[in-house]
Amino acid sequence: MQNAIQQQYLKVQVETASPGELTLLLYQGMVKSLLLAKSQFAQGNFEAMNESLHKVRAIISELIITLNMDYPIANDLRQLYEFYNRYIAEFMIKRKESMLDDVLEFARGLAETWKKAISSLKTGEQHG
Known part of the structure; x- marks a missing residue:
């Protein structure tokens, strides 16, 4: 029951979110899945950890696909995303x-920066 309520909440959240808020949801999903993978790693549950990391890699792929390459920063972001995507694959082999x-530090930084940017835009819209 609780899971169904959470799924419905997430569905409404996604359907009503702006593109910027959707990006924030993706970043937050990355952090959540990475924290889960870290816990699974500590427990030696490598199969579940790999599933969590595949979710992270799917999110990174989605972030790459949605980049607007009309902006110079998009190329920098694409390179960062691709680096961390490869880095996760390397972790899955080396388990370091x-x-x-x-x-996780990278994902948290993205989420925090993006959250501040959205907040700043909303504050600017209210005063503008």
Whole structure:
């Protein structure tokens, strides 16, 4: 029951979100899946960890697909996304925990920066 309510909430959240808010949801999903993968790694549950990391890689692929290449920063973001996508694949082979921490730090930074940018835009719209 609780899971169904959460799924419905997420569905409404996604359907009513702006493109910027959707990007934030993707970043937050990355962080959530990485935290889960880190926990699964610590428990030695590598099959579940790999599933969580495949979700992260799918999110990164979605972020790459949605980049607007008309802006110079999009190329920089694409390179970063591709780097971390390869880095996750390398972690899945080497299983060196510090690598997972690096990706988590990157994802948290993106989520926080994006959240501030959205908040700043909303504040600017209210005063404009």
